[in-house]
Amino acid sequence: MLLKFRKCTEPFGNGGSVNLALQMSLLLVLVAKINGAALNASHYQYQVAGQGTPADPQIAHLLLQDSDMVRAWGTNLTAVSWAHAVNSQQLLDEVLTEAANIDFIEADIVLGKLNGEGEDLPVMAHPPAVVSDLTLSDFLSQIMEFNRNHGGREKGVKLDFKSIEVFEGSLDILDESIPSMSYPVWINADILSGPVEQNKTVPVDADRFFAGCMRYKKAALSIGWTTNWGADFRDGEYTQDQCNAMLESLTANNVLSTGQAITFPVRAGIAANSQEQLHRLVAAVNETNESTLTIWSSAGDYVDVEKLRQLIFGFGLERVYLDVPEELASQLDLGNPGNGASTFKSLFSFSFVSLCFWALSSWLQRI
Numbered sequence: 137m138l139l140k141f142r143k144c145t146e147p148f149g150n151g152g153s154v155n156l157a158l159q160m161s162l163l164l165v166l167v168a169k170i171n172g173a174a175l176n177a178s179h180y181q182y183q184v185a186g187q188g189t190p191a192d193p194q195i196a197h198l199l200l201q202d203s204d205m206v207r208a209w210g211t212n213l214t215a216v217s218w219a220h221a222v223n224s225q226q227l228l229d230e231v232l233t234e235a236a237n238i239d240f241i242e243a244d245i246v247l248g249k250l251n252g253e254g255e256d257l258p259v260m261a262h263p264p265a266v267v268s269d270l271t272l273s274d275f276l277s278q279i280m281e282f283n284r285n286h287g288g289r290e291k292g293v294k295l296d297f298k299s300i301e302v303f304e305g306s307l308d309i310l311d312e313s314i315p316s317m318s319y320p321v322w323i324n325a326d327i328l329s330g331p332v333e334q335n336k337t338v339p340v341d342a343d344r345f346f347a348g349c350m351r352y353k354k355a356a357l358s359i360g361w362t363t364n365w366g367a368d369f370r371d372g373e374y375t376q377d378q379c380n381a382m383l384e385s386l387t388a389n390n391v392l393s394t395g396q397a398i399t400f401p402v403r404a405g406i407a408a409n410s411q412e413q414l415h416r417l418v419a420a421v422n423e424t425n426e427s428t429l430t431i432w433s434s435a436g437d438y439v440d441v442e443k444l445r446q447l448i449f450g451f452g453l454e455r456v457y458l459d460v461p462e463e464l465a466s467q468l469d470l471g472n473p474g475n476g477a478s479t480f481k482s483l484f485s486f487s488f489v490s491l492c493f494w495a496l497s498s499w500l501q502r503i
């Protein structure tokens with residue numbers, strides 16, 4: 137009796153009965169089926185992250201700089217740390233220190249006035265604000281200066297252009313700065329109207345945006361949808377139509393063949409409800425090996441945390457950047473492998489114990 141139990145606890149050890157092994161495989165198939173929805177990533181054309189891979193933001197940086205580089209599978213992109221909406225001199229000062237421990241600086245650009253005076257020019261602000269104490273030009277040169285003096289600890293920069301006018305008005309500045317950047321630069325715009333029936337914000341003209349971006353092959357393209365969400369929203373998703381429109385825009389503008397890295401910024405609360413569509417989109421964008429999701433969230437947004445975890449672990453930690461408030465990040469508890477995996481483990485142990493009892497009872501019946 138005791139002997140049987142020991143065999144059960146070591147099913148793959150030598151001396152295991154063939155019959156038991158067969159039953160085991162059947163059971164495994166069954167368990168895999170039950171968990172299929174959470175575990176099945178095979179048809180999305182990319183590998184699943186190795187667990188326990190150390191976080192290495194520096195590798196993430198390199199990946200985005202050189203899209204021809206062999207992908208280092210297993211890099212934990214959720215470990216890349218963000219400073220969000222760095223739209224003033226004070227915030228930039230706070231972020232540009234080694235102590236700040238920030239990998240990526242995200243900021244918004246509008247056509248507006250420096251200190252409320254003079255001509256309109258690209259300044260760092262989020263609509264509806266159109267006044268700032270920091271111009272795009274100064275913002276970029278301060279980051280460049282910092283990075284020049286901090287080799288190996290450079291910070292990446294994500295520029296969120298709020299209108300096609302400010303983007304086109306920034307091209308001269310970008311022409312001057314991007315070629316001398318030896319660190320990652322992302323150019324972001326919401327190029328399509330998105331959830332939930334968002335019609336207040338005018339999206340950035342996609343064709344003109346892509347035309348401008350063609351000049352910066354080393355920049356990653358971060359392209360998303362305008363959104364309408366908040367604390368009181370529950371339903372709403374990136375619809376299949378909206379994802380198709382994204383794909384059509386990428387194809388029509390010949391973006392996929394340039395080898396430029398692509399990331400889709402998606403709002404956490406809505407993305408959590410859109411797993412199927414987002415998987416299909418990323419799977420379809422397969423001419424480039426670099427497409428990722430960047431999950432962002434506004435403070436106070438409603439987010440179904442469990443569904444968001446499923447989304448993140450479904451894509452794998454090497455496909456998802458996470459730029460969300462601290463509170464949401466800690467609720468996600470990413471140190472704890474995916475819910476799918478833990479359900480799998482517990483289901484597996486449960487089934488396995490049951491199997492042992494079943495084997496034991498059959499054995500008892502025979503004697």
Ligand SMILES: *[C@@H]1O[C@H](CO)[C@@H](O)[C@H](O)[C@H]1NC(C)=O
Nearest residue numbers: 168169172173176177178179
């Ligand atoms: C996994 O995905 C493939 C391809 O879409 C599908 O044929 C298969 O049924 C899926 N498996 C499970 C367990 O859902």
Ligand SMILES: *[C@@H]1O[C@H](CO)[C@@H](O)[C@H](O)[C@H]1NC(C)=O
Nearest residue numbers: 332333334335336337338364
């Ligand atoms: C925006 O959508 C709402 C709800 O669908 C509608 O009532 C409103 O008229 C729309 N506004 C515009 C400018 O299209």
Ligand SMILES: *[C@@H]1O[C@H](CO)[C@@H](O)[C@H](O)[C@H]1NC(C)=O
Nearest residue numbers: 180181416419420421422423
């Ligand atoms: C890439 O995606 C397209 C569209 O979904 C699909 O037809 C094609 O088979 C995919 N190619 C590869 C190599 O996965």
Ligand SMILES: *[C@@H]1O[C@H](CO)[C@@H](O)[C@H](O)[C@H]1NC(C)=O
Nearest residue numbers: 203204206207395423424425
């Ligand atoms: C994409 O990755 C595959 C497998 O790693 C590689 O064979 C292929 O050359 C890559 N394609 C591009 C465009 O980088």
Ligand SMILES: *[C@@H]1O[C@H](CO)[C@@H](O)[C@H](O)[C@H]1NC(C)=O
Nearest residue numbers: 187188189212214215470471
């Ligand atoms: C990935 O990074 C997140 C955020 O830093 C961390 O919580 C998690 O433990 C990491 N996971 C792995 C497998 O490295």
